[in-house]
Every structure is written in C-alpha cells, then in structure tokens.
Amino acid sequence: MKVSILTTLPHSHHKVIPIVLAKVQAGFPSPADDYIESALNINDLFQVDESSTFFVRVEGSSMINAGIMNGDILCVRRDLEPKEGKIVIAIIDSEFTVKRFMKKGKRVIFEAANDDYPSIEPQDGQSVEIWGVVTGFARTFK
Amino acid sequence: MYKKLYALIDCSSFYCSCERAFRADLKGKAICVLSNNDGCIISLTPDTKALGFKMGTPYYQIKDDLAQKGVAVFSSNYCLYADMSKRIVKIIRSFSDFVEQYSIDESFVQFEANTNNIEQERIRLHALAEEIHFTILKKTGVPVRVSIAETKTLAKVGSEYTKCLIKQGIVPAVCFWEHPDKDGYMKTLPVNDVWGIGRQWSKKLEMSGIKTAKDLSMANPDLLKKNYSIVMERTARELSGFSCILFELVAPERKSLVRSRMFSHKITDAKYLKQAISFHLARASEKLRSDKLMATELSIFMSTGRHTEITKYSYAHQTLLRPTNDIIILAEVADKLFKECYVKNDKFGNEYKYSKAGVSLSGFSSIDKQSEPLFDIGITERPALMKILDGLNRKFGKHTVVLASMGVPKKLQKIEAAKDDAIEWGMKRGLMSKRFTTVWEEILQVKI
Numbered sequence: 001m002k003v004s005i006l007t008t009l010p011h012s013h014h015k016v017i018p019i020v021l022a023k024v025q026a027g028f029p030s031p032a033d034d035y036i037e038s039a040l041n042i043n044d045l046f047q048v049d050e051s052s053t054f055f056v057r058v059e060g061s062s063m064i065n066a067g068i069m070n071g072d073i074l075c076v077r078r079d080l081e082p083k084e085g086k087i088v089i090a091i092i093d094s095e096f097t098v099k100r101f102m103k104k105g106k107r108v109i110f111e112a113a114n115d116d117y118p119s120i121e122p123q124d125g126q127s128v129e130i131w132g133v134v135t136g137f138a139r140t141f142k
Numbered sequence: 143m144y145k146k147l148y149a150l151i152d153c154s155s156f157y158c159s160c161e162r163a164f165r166a167d168l169k170g171k172a173i174c175v176l177s178n179n180d181g182c183i184i185s186l187t188p189d190t191k192a193l194g195f196k197m198g199t200p201y202y203q204i205k206d207d208l209a210q211k212g213v214a215v216f217s218s219n220y221c222l223y224a225d226m227s228k229r230i231v232k233i234i235r236s237f238s239d240f241v242e243q244y245s246i247d248e249s250f251v252q253f254e255a256n257t258n259n260i261e262q263e264r265i266r267l268h269a270l271a272e273e274i275h276f277t278i279l280k281k282t283g284v285p286v287r288v289s290i291a292e293t294k295t296l297a298k299v300g301s302e303y304t305k306c307l308i309k310q311g312i313v314p315a316v317c318f319w320e321h322p323d324k325d326g327y328m329k330t331l332p333v334n335d336v337w338g339i340g341r342q343w344s345k346k347l348e349m350s351g352i353k354t355a356k357d358l359s360m361a362n363p364d365l366l367k368k369n370y371s372i373v374m375e376r377t378a379r380e381l382s383g384f385s386c387i388l389f390e391l392v393a394p395e396r397k398s399l400v401r402s403r404m405f406s407h408k409i410t411d412a413k414y415l416k417q418a419i420s421f422h423l424a425r426a427s428e429k430l431r432s433d434k435l436m437a438t439e440l441s442i443f444m445s446t447g448r449h450t451e452i453t454k455y456s457y458a459h460q461t462l463l464r465p466t467n468d469i470i471i472l473a474e475v476a477d478k479l480f481k482e483c484y485v486k487n488d489k490f491g492n493e494y495k496y497s498k499a500g501v502s503l504s505g506f507s508s509i510d511k512q513s514e515p516l517f518d519i520g521i522t523e524r525p526a527l528m529k530i531l532d533g534l535n536r537k538f539g540k541h542t543v544v545l546a547s548m549g550v551p552k553k554l555q556k557i558e559a560a561k562d563d564a565i566e567w568g569m570k571r572g573l574m575s576k577r578f579t580t581v582w583e584e585i586l587q588v589k590i
Contacts, residue, residue, distance in 0.1 A: 051229040052281035054579065060590040073585070079281045089588060094167040098590040129169075131283075 046136040052079040054132065056089060056098075063087070063098055066113035072139050074098065076132035087134040093126055098134065143258060146385070147267070147319055149251040149290040150297035151234055151274060153227075154314075156247035156284070157185035160226045161216050163283035164578045164586055172213040176201050179404045180217055180571060188308075217571030225579040229282050237274055242390050250294060252389055255319065264317050271315035291318040294387045295380035298337035299355055303327050328356040328381070338377050343370065355381055401426040402443070402500020410493045412484055415444055416477075418499045420548040423476050426503050427469045428535075431528055436465030438505035440472060442479045447497040454494040458483035465507050468523050469531070473545055476501065 046053075056074045066087060068074070074089070082088050088101045090110055099110035099120060108128070110120040122128045153159060157175040162168045172193060175185040182200045193211050195204060201215075208215055227246045235241050240252035253270070255263045271288040278286050287308075289300030300318030306327075308314050318324055334344035336355050350369075352358050359381035367375035376386040401422040409415055419442050430437060441459040446452065458479035466472065487493045534543050541548075576584035 049281070051233045054586065055582075056586045056588050058590055059587050062590045068590075073582075074588075078283060079277075091166040091169075094169070096166045096586075096588040098588055127169075131166075 046075040046138075047077060048075065048135075049077060049079065052077050052132075053135075054078065058098060058137075062112040062114050062117035063100075064114045066100065068098070068113070068137055069139070072137045074134045075136045075138065077135050078132040080133040080135070082130045082133055089131040089134065091127075091129045091131055092120060092122060096131065101130070143256070144254045145257050145292065147253045147255050147290050147292055148294050148297045148385075148389070149253060149271065149274070149288060150294070150301050151230075151249045151251065151278075152287045152289075152301050153230065153247040153284055154287055154308075155185050155187045156227075157216075157218065157223055158187045158190075159284045160223050161214070161219070161575055163226070164575065165214075168214055172211070173216070174208065174213055175216045175218055176571075176573065177218060178571070179406065180573065181404070184218065215573055217574040219574050219577065221577040221580045222575065226282060226284060230278055230284060230286070233278050233281055234274070236277075237270070240389070250297070250389065253290065260320050264320055267317040267319070268315070271317055272313055275313055275315040285314075287314040289316050289318050292383045293380040293385040294389075295337050295377055296383065299328060299331060299381070300324075302331060302335060325356065328359065329354050331355040333358050336377065336381070338373060343374065346370070397506070398502055398504035399426050399429060399437075399506075400500060400502045401429075402498060404498050405496070408446075408495035408497050410486070410495055412480075412486065415484065415496055415499055416480055416547065417549040419444070419476060419480060419501060420473060420545060422499070423472055423501045424469055424544065424548060426501050427467055427472055428532060430467040430503060430506075431532060434509045435506045436467050436509060437472075437503040438462050438465045438507070439503065440475050440479070441502040441504075442476055442483065442500070443502070444484070444496050444499040446494050452488055452492050452494060454485060454488075454496075456483040456485060461505070465505070466523060467509075468525075468528060469545060470524065470527075472503075473547060477547070 054076050056076050058068055058072045058074060059070060061070055068087075076089055080086075082101045084101060084103050086101050087098065088110075089096060089098050090101075091097075092110065097110065097120070099112060102109040102111050102119075104121075107121065110122075112119050155173075158173040161173055161175065162171075170189075172190040173187045174183050174190045174195060176182065177184045180201050182198050183195060183204075184197070186195055186197060190213050193213065195208070195213070223246060231241065231243050231249060234249050234251060238251045238253060242250045244250055253267065255267060257263070267290050271290055274288045275286055278284060287301050287304040289297050289304055291297040291300045296318060300316050300321070303318065303323070304314035304316050307316065331354055332344070333339055333347050333352055333354055334341060336358060339347070339358075347353075347358065347370075352361055358378050361378050363375045363378050366378050379386050403418075403422070405418070409418075423442075439459065439461055441457060443455070443457045445455040460475050460479055462471075462475065485494060531543055535541065576586070578584060578586050
C-alpha cells in the first residue's frame with residue numbers, strides 16, 4: 001500500500017458568515033410523484049434477514065452442477081425450515097458441509113451436485129445438524 | 143386490571159456462544175474468552191467452570207492447564223460480539239417496542255399482564271418467554287435465558303432460577319411472576335447473588351441475619367435506607383414486587399468517552415506513545431461524530447504497569463475553547479498535552495516503561511444545539527472534511543485515511559486484523575477468531 005499526504009491544513013481560515021436563504025417555490029410538481037416506488041434492493045432478492053442471514057465462502061467443487069463454484073459466497077438463512085430439495089449448510093460429525101437436502105423414507109440424504117463426490121447418508125449414531133438454508137449465492141468479477 | 147411486567151433476556155456466556163456459533167467442532171465443548179491483551183478470563187461456559195476455572199483468573203497462570211483439559215481459548219473479538227448483540231436486540235424489538243438494552247448481553251423488555259386471570263396469563267407469558275428463547279436461538283445460534291417478573295430485580299432472580307432449569311434439561315424460559323417455586327427459590331438464593339448487592343454489603347447483611355433474597359425482601363426498607371443506602375432500600379422493595387428501578391427506553395446521554403488499551407509490550411519511546419494516543423483519539427472522535435456530539439474537555443494519560451519497579455502515571459487535561467469533534471483540532475490539543483505530561487525517565491535516569499496510554503473526552507453537547515461563538519477565535523470546524531474522512535474509512539476499511547501522527551495506515555490495518563505485534567504498541571490477541579459478520583475477507587469458509 002502506498003501512503004500519500006493529501007494536503008496540509010492551515011491552522012485557521014477566515015470565518016465565512018452564512019447568509020439566510022429562504023426557500024422559493026418554483027416549477028410544477030413532478031407528474032411521476034404518484035408512481036414512486038422504492039428502488040430494487042439486492043437484499044430482497046436474497047431474502048436477507050438482518051438477524052439471521054450469514055455469509056459463507058465455499059471452498060471446493062462438490063456442488064458445481066448446482067452452479068456453486070469454488071470461492072462463491074453463499075447467502076444463508078439460519079431460521080428457515082430445510083425443505084426437501086433445498087441446498088443447506090449442515091454440520092455432520094462436527095464438520096461443515098454444503099449439500100442438497102433430500103429425504104428417503106425416514107432417512108435424510110445430503111446430496112452432492114457433482115458425480116465425482118459421494119452423497120452423504122448419515123447412519124444412526126452420526127450427529128447431524130442443519131446450520132442454515134442457502135437462499136442464493138454471489139460471485140463478483142474482479 | 144393490567145400490570146406491568148419486566149422480561150430479562152440474558153445471553154449465557156455470551157462471548158463463548160458467539161464463538162461456538164461459527165465452529166462446527168465446538169458443540170458441547172468447554173470454551174473460554176480472554177480480555178484485551180489476553181489478560182484474564184472474561185467469559186466461560188458452565189463446563190469450563192466445572193473444570194475448576196474462574197472468571198477473572200489471569201491467563202498466564204492457567205494457560206497450560208486450559209490446554210491440557212482441552213478448553214478452547216479465544217482472544218476477545220468485539221467486532222463479532224457487537225454484531226451478534228445487534229442481531230439479538232433486533233429480534234427482541236420484534237416482540238415489543240419497549241426494549242432497554244442494558245448491556246452487550248442483557249436486555250429488559252416491558253410487557254403487560256392481565257391480572258384478572260393470573261393462571262391464564264402465566265401460561266401465555268411462559269409461552270412467550272419460550273418463543274423469545276427459541277427465535278433467538280434459531281436465528282443466531284445464541285442460547286438466551288428469558289425470565290419475566292414484576293420488577294427488574296425479580297427478573298434477575300428469575301434468570302438465576304433458569305440456571306436450575308438448564309441443569310434439568312428444561313428450556314431456560316420462565317414466567318417468574320406468581321411462580322409456584324418463587325418463594326422457595328428466594329429462600330435458597332444467597333443475598334450475595336442478588337442484583338446490585340456487592341460482596342461487602344452482603345457480609346454486613348448476613349451479620350444482621352439477612353442471608354437470602356427472601357430475607358432481604360421482608361426486611362424493613364426504612365431501616366435498610368438508614369443502615370445501608372437508598373440502593374439497598376430500592377433493591378428490597380423490588381424483591382418484594384414493588385417496581386422502583388426506572389425503565390430506560392433511551393440510553394442515558396453519554397457523559398464521557400474513554401479509549402485506551404494495554405500495549406502488547408512496554409514502550410519507552412515517545413514516538414510510539416504519541417502514535418498510540420493519536421490512534422485512540424481518532425477512535426474516540428469518530429465515535430463522537432457518529433453519536434452527533436461535541437466535546438469540550440480533553441484529557442490524555444499514560445502509565446507504566448503497577449507491578450514494575452519504577453511506576454509512573456501521567457495525566458494532562460485541557461478545556462477546549464469551544465465544543466468540537468474535529469480530529470485535527472483535537473489532535474493539536476493532544477499534541478500540546480503530550481508535551482506537558484510525557485516524562486522519559488525518573489531523576490536517576492531510569493527510563494519509564496509505559497504499558498498503557500489513552501484519551502478521555504467529556505463535556506458533551508449535541509451537534510444540533512451549538513450556538514455561534516461570540517468571538518472569532520480563529521478555529522474553524524471542518525464538518526465536511528470529517529464526513530469525508532469517516533466515509534472513506536467506512537467504505538474502504540478502517541485507517542484508510544489517518545492523521546500522519548498515527549503512523550502508517552498499513553500497519554494500523556494489521557492491528558485490526560489481529561496480527562500479533564504488527565505495530566509497536568498494538569494489542570496481544572493471538573487467539574482471535576475471524577470477524578465472521580463484519581469483514582468480507584473473514585467470513586466463514588466451508589469445505590464442500
């Protein structure tokens with residue numbers, strides 16, 4: 001990083017006395033006034049909830065067929081119910097992973113989206129916890 | 143008839159819970175968090191307590207013991223804790239408009255109860271307490287205790303009571319108001335554990351036969367006021383169900399702002415001491431501007447440790463000509479104060495080894511309530527420049543633009559990233575976790 005001195009500031013300036021300005025009404029009201037809506041906000045698109053949304057960076061390629069690539073940032077809601085077919089962050093045997101949440105009868109399966117990676121079918125006695133549901137992912141072009 | 147009730151929402155071992163929320167391997171594991179400079183334990187989980195560790199114990203005394211017993215140890219990560227706290231308060235506000243954030247990990251909430259049908263109301267409020275607990279747990283991963291009672295002090299007692307529930311595997315949420323166990327529990331709760339009673343006072347109380355919360359609730363308030371203080375009287379009345387402690391919806395106005403830290407190692411050089419003071423002054427003035435306040439009093443101080451051979455405490459203070467929050471004006475005054483109070487060595491020529499320095503601002507007034515000065519004193523505020531300065535530092539990261547007196551921005555950024563000893567007067571926090579929720583480069587990484 002380069003550091004450059006922007007400017008040196010003089011110790012005092014002459015004081016500027018403000019002039020009182022009255023607001024003058026002019027012009028016609030905009031014909032679009034009745035049509036104003038709030039601008040698009042990407043937080044809405046990602047269903048961001050200020051309390052329960054967390055961002056997580058992905059390392060690896062087991063979800064590549066779901067479009068999620070190495071280095072992508074996932075937007076995760078901790079409070080959403082994990083429904084079948086949703087991509088979730090789960091903790092399986094004390095390790096985080098990202099997989100598609102599926103059900104097979106009474107069992108659950110964490111499905112990879114890449115043929116080179118096995119799906120995870122937790123057995124009895126294995127600890128499983130769903131940490132959050134992925135609501136979208138972001139990738140920026142540098 | 144309606145009655146006002148108070149809920150206390152208290153995050154158990156809050157700092158530890160924040161650390162656990164981002165670690166898959168720490169579920170059910172013992173954790174503790176250390177104070178600034180990895181000084182001593184400031185937060186610990188019940189299982190760490192059960193291993194024999196205590197709040198406030200210096201880290202160096204128990205370092206090996208902690209490692210041997212497998213306790214996960216963290217330096218304090220206030221960026222993370224502050225953000226998690228903000229999230230939790232936001233959830234609490236969705237339950238009530240009447241929220242008083244009491245500290246980083248405790249909030250009081252006001253609710254109303256219909257006293258015509260107490261049993262039904264108790265069921266409703268108990269369900270509400272559980273809902274608050276589960277909502278916060280689900281959204282943030284942080285477990286909280288919830289206790290509802292007729293006064294703040296009783297809500298605190300109820301919160302202690304929920305610790306017994308945890309031991310029995312019951313959700314720590316309770317409507318303590320008209321609770322069947324209330325009297326029995328208060329008879330077992332030592333007076334020392336009542337909110338606001340110090341150890342000194344509890345000794346005196348015990349000598350006069352007031353040993354439990356129940357005893358105190360039945361003591362004569364007038365006598366307590368005479369023999370102890372008005373605070374003691376108030377506490378007793380609160381325990382008997384009569385609310386005396388005000389509910390503060392808006393945080394009381396700030397009276398002073400202190401920024402200081404211990405250095406990771408001792409400093410003798412004036413240059414580095416000055417940088418540290420500049421650094422703290424910049425932080426304090428930024429806070430002042432974000433709170434829309436101006437200050438009229440500025441002090442700086444520096445001290446050697448108390449346990450060194452040669453000790454020194456220096457302090458200098460100045461009343462400003464007019465209220466300001468302009469870092470450049472403040473820095474000029476601080477520079478003058480530094481020259482006044484910095485002493486390099488004692489009369490025998492032994493160098494003072496400083497271990498702490500800081501600044502204090504006070505005499506606040508709101509930006510909106512400033513009057514034009516009677517005389518031009520030749521000092522011009524630069525609010526626009528301050529706005530740009532704060533904006534740049536917010537947008538491009540802390541310390542992007544700094545006063546040259548603070549030192550080199552790149553090094554300053556390293557102390558924020560908790561790299562040890564990056565700067566001569568930085569802070570020791572080698573065990574800090576990532577700032578998962580406030581810095582893009584540090585978000586949780588998951589191998590998939």
